[in-house]
């Protein structure tokens with residue numbers, strides 16, 4: 731009996747991390763109405779940033795509870811979530827993906843590579859940072875950024 735009660739309590743207890751006080755919203759948050767649909771683009775990442783994005787949308791950090799969702803098409807997206815330095819091969823696809831989004835076409839550059847090419851700066855395959863190809867609204871520093879920092883950045887858009 732006690733073991734069964736304990737098992738039931740264990741199954742029901744909270745999994746996700748508690749959220750701290752919400753950070754200050756960005757100006758675009760007014761039009762987003764607490765919802766942020768994100769199209770992720772890997773422009774040349776080592777996949778370290780993708781592992782942290784996976785964590786952010788997993789059960790522990792659970793970004794959907796603050797209104798952020800990953801979507802499969804730029805046509806359905808409010809913002810691009812771009813990782814990695816932009817390689818020569820990905821510069822045109824990144825720009826086309828940006829142009830396929832409806833207004834207001836927000837862009838979040840996630841990780842040091844997206845911000846300034848990071849450890850790949852000067853590489854033969856690197857065309858530049860994300861802001862060299864499309865306008866960037868918010869940068870998230872780190873190599874890779876911690877899920878807490880990614881979640882805090884997304885909360886600035888959803889204002890939740």
Ligand code: SF4
Pocket residue numbers: 774775776777778779813814815840841842843844848849872873874875
């Ligand atoms: S910022 Fe770091 S983890 Fe992210 S793509 Fe660059 S090297 Fe990889």
